[in-house]
Amino acid sequence: MPVERYEGIHLGTTPEEIEADVERGVLLTTMDRAVGWARKQSMWPATFGLACCAIEMMATGAGQYDLARWGMELFRASPRQADLMIVSGRVSQKMAPVLRRIYDQMPEPKWVISMGVCASAGGMFTNYAIVQGVDTIVPVDVYVPGCPPKPEMLMHGILTLQKKVRSEEPFR
Amino acid sequence: MTPQQMAAAVARRYPDVLVARDEVTVVVDREALVEALAWLRNEPALAMDFLSCITATHWPGCDPALWIDYELRSIPLQHRMRVKVGCGEGDAAVPSVTSLFATANWLERETYDFYGVVFEGHPNLTRILLPVDWDGHPLRKDEPLGGVPTWYHGTRVPPIDERGMA
Amino acid sequence: MSAGAGHRGQGAAFDAAGDIAGGFRDPATGDYRQETMIINMGPQHPSTHGVLRLLLELDGETVIRCTPIIGYLHTGIEKNTEYRTWIQGITYVTRADYVAPFFNELAYCLGVERLLGIDVPERARLIRVLVCELNRITSHLVGLATTGLEMGAVSVMLYGLREREIIMEIFESLTGLRMNHAYIRIGGVVMDLPDDGPRKIRDLLDVLPARIDEYETLLNDNPIWRERNEGVAVLSAERCLELGVTGPVLRAAGLAADLRKDMPYCGYETFDFDVPTRTEGDAYARYRVRIDEMRESLKIVEQALDRLMRTSGPVMIEDPKVGWQARLSVGPDGIGNDPEYLAHIMEESMEALIHHFKMVTQGVAVPAGEVYSTVEAPRGELGMYLVSDGGHRPYRVKIRDPSFVNLQALPDVIEGYLVADIIAAVSSLDPVMGGVDR
Numbered sequence: 001m002p003v004e005r006y007e008g009i010h011l012g013t014t015p016e017e018i019e020a021d022v023e024r025g026v027l028l029t030t031m032d033r034a035v036g037w038a039r040k041q042s043m044w045p046a047t048f049g050l051a052c053c054a055i056e057m058m059a060t061g062a063g064q065y066d067l068a069r070w071g072m073e074l075f076r077a078s079p080r081q082a083d084l085m086i087v088s089g090r091v092s093q094k095m096a097p098v099l100r101r102i103y104d105q106m107p108e109p110k111w112v113i114s115m116g117v118c119a120s121a122g123g124m125f126t127n128y129a130i131v132q133g134v135d136t137i138v139p140v141d142v143y144v145p146g147c148p149p150k151p152e153m154l155m156h157g158i159l160t161l162q163k164k165v166r167s168e169e170p171f172r
Numbered sequence: 173m174t175p176q177q178m179a180a181a182v183a184r185r186y187p188d189v190l191v192a193r194d195e196v197t198v199v200v201d202r203e204a205l206v207e208a209l210a211w212l213r214n215e216p217a218l219a220m221d222f223l224s225c226i227t228a229t230h231w232p233g234c235d236p237a238l239w240i241d242y243e244l245r246s247i248p249l250q251h252r253m254r255v256k257v258g259c260g261e262g263d264a265a266v267p268s269v270t271s272l273f274a275t276a277n278w279l280e281r282e283t284y285d286f287y288g289v290v291f292e293g294h295p296n297l298t299r300i301l302l303p304v305d306w307d308g309h310p311l312r313k314d315e316p317l318g319g320v321p322t323w324y325h326g327t328r329v330p331p332i333d334e335r336g337m338a
Numbered sequence: 339m340s341a342g343a344g345h346r347g348q349g350a351a352f353d354a355a356g357d358i359a360g361g362f363r364d365p366a367t368g369d370y371r372q373e374t375m376i377i378n379m380g381p382q383h384p385s386t387h388g389v390l391r392l393l394l395e396l397d398g399e400t401v402i403r404c405t406p407i408i409g410y411l412h413t414g415i416e417k418n419t420e421y422r423t424w425i426q427g428i429t430y431v432t433r434a435d436y437v438a439p440f441f442n443e444l445a446y447c448l449g450v451e452r453l454l455g456i457d458v459p460e461r462a463r464l465i466r467v468l469v470c471e472l473n474r475i476t477s478h479l480v481g482l483a484t485t486g487l488e489m490g491a492v493s494v495m496l497y498g499l500r501e502r503e504i505i506m507e508i509f510e511s512l513t514g515l516r517m518n519h520a521y522i523r524i525g526g527v528v529m530d531l532p533d534d535g536p537r538k539i540r541d542l543l544d545v546l547p548a549r550i551d552e553y554e555t556l557l558n559d560n561p562i563w564r565e566r567n568e569g570v571a572v573l574s575a576e577r578c579l580e581l582g583v584t585g586p587v588l589r590a591a592g593l594a595a596d597l598r599k600d601m602p603y604c605g606y607e608t609f610d611f612d613v614p615t616r617t618e619g620d621a622y623a624r625y626r627v628r629i630d631e632m633r634e635s636l637k638i639v640e641q642a643l644d645r646l647m648r649t650s651g652p653v654m655i656e657d658p659k660v661g662w663q664a665r666l667s668v669g670p671d672g673i674g675n676d677p678e679y680l681a682h683i684m685e686e687s688m689e690a691l692i693h694h695f696k697m698v699t700q701g702v703a704v705p706a707g708e709v710y711s712t713v714e715a716p717r718g719e720l721g722m723y724l725v726s727d728g729g730h731r732p733y734r735v736k737i738r739d740p741s742f743v744n745l746q747a748l749p750d751v752i753e754g755y756l757v758a759d760i761i762a763a764v765s766s767l768d769p770v771m772g773g774v775d776r
Binding site: 192252 | 408600725742
Binding site for chain 1: 381382383384388389409410411412413414415417418429430433436437480483484495496499500502503506516517518771772775
């Protein structure tokens with residue numbers, strides 16, 4: 001059983017000790033760690049695929065680069081059932097109020113990954129039609145650059161978010 | 173038919189015909205537009221029964237300034253032709269061809285959205301790609317590109333159309 | 339059953355006469371009120387194939403009227419190209435229809451080459467055909483996968499994307515990117531095939547036919563698939579032509595109209611392939627046409643690969659103003675910083691530096707004129723209307739995207755059918771909203 005080690009946060013010292021704890025039937029941890037661990041393990045993304053990055057997001061969820069490894073293959077259509085919004089693609093001025101509305105409908109705790117340069121900063125489309133960075137509308141937790149980012153890059157972004165969630169205060 | 177044969181067939185009726193790069197371009201007045209497209213479709217030697225594309229180009233400083241372009245294609249005879257209509261910026265109105273080609277509906281709406289060309293007789297001439305309450309017609313040459321200045325390596329880089337590069 | 343006041347004060351569930359739906363009766367006549375519902379579907383919806391918004395007027399489950407509202411992905415690509423050079427325009431145009439990016443590039447480059455009056459080398463033409471047909475396969479796979487996902491057949495989604503990954507790896511080794519490649523450039527293609535490219539493509543040709551057979555086994559006679567797709571979204575050939583619909587939708591309606599055969603480009607007349615058609619014109623026919631088209635594309639890929647093995651030569655024309663990008667070798671960091679070239683322009687020759695500067699910032703000056711160049715994209719006729727004023731920047735780039743025109747058929751294929759058929763109808767038209775909204 002792998003031991004997760006992050007800076008200043010660890011769940012027991014050695015695999016043998018953890019096994020011993022589990023056999024005894026008792027595991028001691030802090031509330032923060034437990035809640036953080038549970039939250040990161042089963043984040044449900046909301047379907048917010050807009051453009052080219054959406055195709056790469058679908059590819060990340062498919063068989064070869066599997067998001068189900070982290071419990072994320074279940075993209076929820078209803079924002080009320082989702083806690084992660086991966087803004088994948090260019091956000092046009094017409095779509096911006098819709099994006100904000102979906103974000104507002106998501107219950108706390110919620111996180112946003114801005115996937116691709118178009119969502120992060122407007123990308124190559126520095127023009128009248130595209131919102132120059134989705135962080136002007138919603139607060140973003142992780143920015144994943146790329147045009148489009150390879151599935152591995154998106155996975156790295158997701159794992160970075162998981163690290164952040166793990167070490168967050170659970171009740172902000 | 174070869175472009176030259178097509179040009180000859182059209183020139184008898186609409187003399188402003190040009191053949192360049194193997195493409196035939198016919199320029200008609202806007203009053204004659206619907207009749208011209210109907211004639212091109214019904215003429216058995218030409219049979220331009222498919223409308224591929226409607227678009228416009230803005231040439232500020234030219235007269236007329238707005239040129240609306242109709243790309244026609246013949247499915248049975250496998251050739252193409254272009255029909256162009258000019259109109260001024262101030263009175264940018266052209267008769268709609270939705271009565272002839274159902275596909276013109278959205279194409280004309282897009283041209284209206286981008287250039288402000290009013291297609292008379294269109295069943296529903298509203299904006300299609302931009303938000304309904306958008307101000308202006310962005311693809312005209314006097315409209316700016318938009319975009320925001322960005323910080324890059326300690327300097328402010330203006331949007332592309334203000335950068336002053338040749 | 340209490341009469342009069344409601345249960346727990348929540349309003350009368352039953353009216354005084356004990357009728358359960360009393361509240362829905364018109365008090366004057368006593369008949370049930372018949373009203374239609376106006377429902378909004380999208381733009382954020384798992385099954386609308388992208389950011390498409392449908393305003394539906396429903397009478398129960400039947401759609402009476404449907405108004406598609408598009409523009410939620412409008413990117414301003416066409417205006418942006420007017421401020422960049424002709425070569426930079428490729429990177430913009432390729433992101434219009436992002437599922438089939440090679441076709442956008444090909445249409446654009448064919449148009450610019452016609453304006454310039456140049457011909458590309460034979461090897462470049464063959465590579466263009468090769469990657470475009472591979473892209474057709476990936477595009478149909480994405481269409482099939484998303485159709486399956488939207489109808490609830492999630493395994494079709496996983497299978498489709500599995501096949502697509504094989505081809506994505508080929509694209510990555512060929513072009514460096516999985517999507518939006520900017521590989522087909524004015525004057526040819528930017529890089530020749532890598533050493534292991536042909537082997538990878540041959541492996542694909544060995545594997546894919548059996549996988550397409552798998553799809554057919556799974557779906558062709560699947561009662562649920564047939565039930566949901568047969569007889570749904572019927573569009574006759576005449577109505578298709580009136581609406582300007584081309585591509586598999588038109589071919590499924592009976593008309594064998596394919597620009598690769600009718601107005602060939604890029605040497606397609608020298609390849610041996612068929613144009614599959616069906617007659618029913620419904621969603622099932624379109625699915626069958628796409629499957630058959632994938633097989634035909636495999637045939638073309640095999641022929642192109644064989645001919646590439648026998649052809650040698652450059653993949654870009656000689657003119658340095660156009661072809662300088664192909665002359666750079668890929669540096670040790672893999673991103674094209676060619677140390678010899680850098681040494682030449684920075685240290686050896688001032689004129690070379692000035693030349694390089696002008697070539698990169700201005701690129702090629704295209705003679706004045708206009709062209710309309712078309713290719714047969716996976717969704718239909720993709721056209722680029724290019725206008726040049728003789729300068730270094732495009733004056734007007736208009737992308738005639740097949741999805742934009744095909745989507746006009748949506749009211750025709752949805753009205754009169756049930757709500758669940760909307761999904762089948764939209765996915766059978768296979769729109770890509772990037773192309774629709776540009």
